[in-house]
Amino acid sequence: MNVVVIGTGYVGLTTAVSLAMQGHQVAGIDVDESKIIQLRQGKTPFYEPGLDEALPRVLGTGTLRFTTRLQDAAHEATVVFICVGTPSGADGSADLRFLLNAVDNLLELQEKTPAERVIAVKSTVPVGTTDYVAQQLQSFPELHVVSNPEFLREGSALRDALEPSRIVIGAETDRAFALMEQLYLGISAPRVLTTRANAEMIKYASNAFLATRISFMNELARLCDKLGTDVKTVARGMGLDSRIGPEFLQAGLGYGGSCFPKDTTALLQLAKQHEVSLTILEKVREVNLNQPEWFIRRMRDQLATLSGKRIAVLGLSFKPETDDIREAPSLKVLSLLLAEGADVAAYDPVASPSVQRIFPHVTYADTPYDACNGADAAILVTEWKECTQLDWVQVKERMSAPFLFDGRNAWPAKQLKDIGFSYTGVGRS
Numbered sequence: 001m002n003v004v005v006i007g008t009g010y011v012g013l014t015t016a017v018s019l020a021m022q023g024h025q026v027a028g029i030d031v032d033e034s035k036i037i038q039l040r041q042g043k044t045p046f047y048e049p050g051l052d053e054a055l056p057r058v059l060g061t062g063t064l065r066f067t068t069r070l071q072d073a074a075h076e077a078t079v080v081f082i083c084v085g086t087p088s089g090a091d092g093s094a095d096l097r098f099l100l101n102a103v104d105n106l107l108e109l110q111e112k113t114p115a116e117r118v119i120a121v122k123s124t125v126p127v128g129t130t131d132y133v134a135q136q137l138q139s140f141p142e143l144h145v146v147s148n149p150e151f152l153r154e155g156s157a158l159r160d161a162l163e164p165s166r167i168v169i170g171a172e173t174d175r176a177f178a179l180m181e182q183l184y185l186g187i188s189a190p191r192v193l194t195t196r197a198n199a200e201m202i203k204y205a206s207n208a209f210l211a212t213r214i215s216f217m218n219e220l221a222r223l224c225d226k227l228g229t230d231v232k233t234v235a236r237g238m239g240l241d242s243r244i245g246p247e248f249l250q251a252g253l254g255y256g257g258s259c260f261p262k263d264t265t266a267l268l269q270l271a272k273q274h275e276v277s278l279t280i281l282e283k284v285r286e287v288n289l290n291q292p293e294w295f296i297r298r299m300r301d302q303l304a305t306l307s308g309k310r311i312a313v314l315g316l317s318f319k320p321e322t323d324d325i326r327e328a329p330s331l332k333v334l335s336l337l338l339a340e341g342a343d344v345a346a347y348d349p350v351a352s353p354s355v356q357r358i359f360p361h362v363t364y365a366d367t368p369y370d371a372c373n374g375a376d377a378a379i380l381v382t383e384w385k386e387c388t389q390l391d392w393v394q395v396k397e398r399m400s401a402p403f404l405f406d407g408r409n410a411w412p413a414k415q416l417k418d419i420g421f422s423y424t425g426v427g428r429s
């Protein structure tokens with residue numbers, strides 16, 4: 001099928017590449033000209049494993065192209081995906097500016113080159129948004145407006161797009177479902193065929209629930225800390241229960257990234273607008289907001305003061321295998337450490353340049369070992385393997401004091417204690 005993808009960020013580019021890999025004829029559109037120039041050269045504008053190899057390969061087969069002009073690419077398209085960002089607005093609700101701009105562009109396209117098309121909203125949007133888009137486009141009965149939320153995870157985006165856990169399609173007509181089924185013919189995954197509003201709610205509810213599991217464990221970790229129980233062992237024991245499962249039970253410094261923080265906030269705002277209070281979710285957000293502070297307080301308690309202390313911060317991206325630093329816990333950790341007067345040296349395999357633009361006064365090391373040179377303490381913020389699989393004897397030799405703070409419970413606690421480190425994890429006293 002002929003497909004257009006509006007917005008070539010993490011979601012749009014991955015969608016475009018995965019559909020082109022399945023033999024569809026795809027055009028990726030973005031308003032960011034420099035991004036399009038880079039993409040045409042086969043270079044991914046962000047770090048995402050597998051995408052950097054797949055992109056030049058599909059470009060070579062001629063099934064994928066990029067442009068800044070919707071009019072140039074979309075006249076033959078049967079399916080147009082909207083994959084633009086929906087960041088948090090000032091009050092926490094989703095800012096739909098980019099989406100509405102894309103809809104305006106589609107109105108123009110439809111006026112100039114009328115044809116039957118599916119407009120599929122992949123951006124995460126509040127319940128009711130896709131119905132609103134349908135209203136905006138209602139003068140074109142040949143258009144089918146569909147909600148098709150995306151569940152890929154940064155770090156394994158391409159694999160997730162090719163082997164999704166489920167495909168959720170919210171539509172109002174059999175024809176719309178049929179066209180979407182035709183598009184996803186090559187993908188074997190359970191289908192949820194429903195209304196547009198249900199599809200939108202499935203996305204928000206999924207992210208809110210995953211965030212809830214994380215905050216539940218983070219709060220429990222604070223109690224484990226007091227009781228001398230080990231939250232990591234507790235999580236393993238819980239996760240073996242098939243009704244619970246092991247995923248998203250890891251205590252740490254809280255969730256970050258471009259989805260959980262903004263989507264939980266947007267869902268809370270949506271509930272507020274409808275005079276419903278989501279008290280559990282409010283607490284989920286609150287626990288997450290103060291988790292880094294709780295852990296830094298533990299650090300301060302142990303080191304007596306952070307002022308003047310040299311601290312190595314290992315890992316900066318919001319999770320491993322991505323360069324995305326949107327809402328990353330590292331940003332809070334750095335700002336708390338700097339506010340306490342610490343002297344910070346940070347390391348990340350890919351995210352340092354983006355963090356450096358926000359925190360120019362931090363030293364950015366080329367290796368985790370360099371970050372540990374002369375450090376009074378080291379804190380693990382992101383569990384990159386570069387930051388977890390270390391030669392600990394060398395780390396100890398380089399540090400000036402042996403304090404390790406494992407913000408992700410990913411360091412080998414027992415081995416570290418045997419070597420002579422003072423080890424503090426999250427909820428593992």
Ligand SMILES: NC(=O)c1ccc[n+]([C@@H]2O[C@H](COP(=O)([O-])OP(=O)(O)OC[C@H]3O[C@@H](n4cnc5c(N)ncnc54)[C@H](O)[C@@H]3O)[C@@H](O)[C@H]2O)c1
Nearest residue numbers: 007008009010011030031032084085086098102123124150
């Ligand atoms: N990143 C994720 O892991 C993820 C996962 C699932 C869902 N989502 C959702 O998908 C959406 C996109 O997220 P993302 O992380 O890919 O965002 P992103 O910020 O990486 O990319 C958005 C892109 O859209 C472009 N854009 C904005 N307005 C445009 C327009 N009118 N025409 C063409 N291009 C335009 C921007 O230049 C940018 O390149 C969001 O709603 C997000 O919540 C993201």
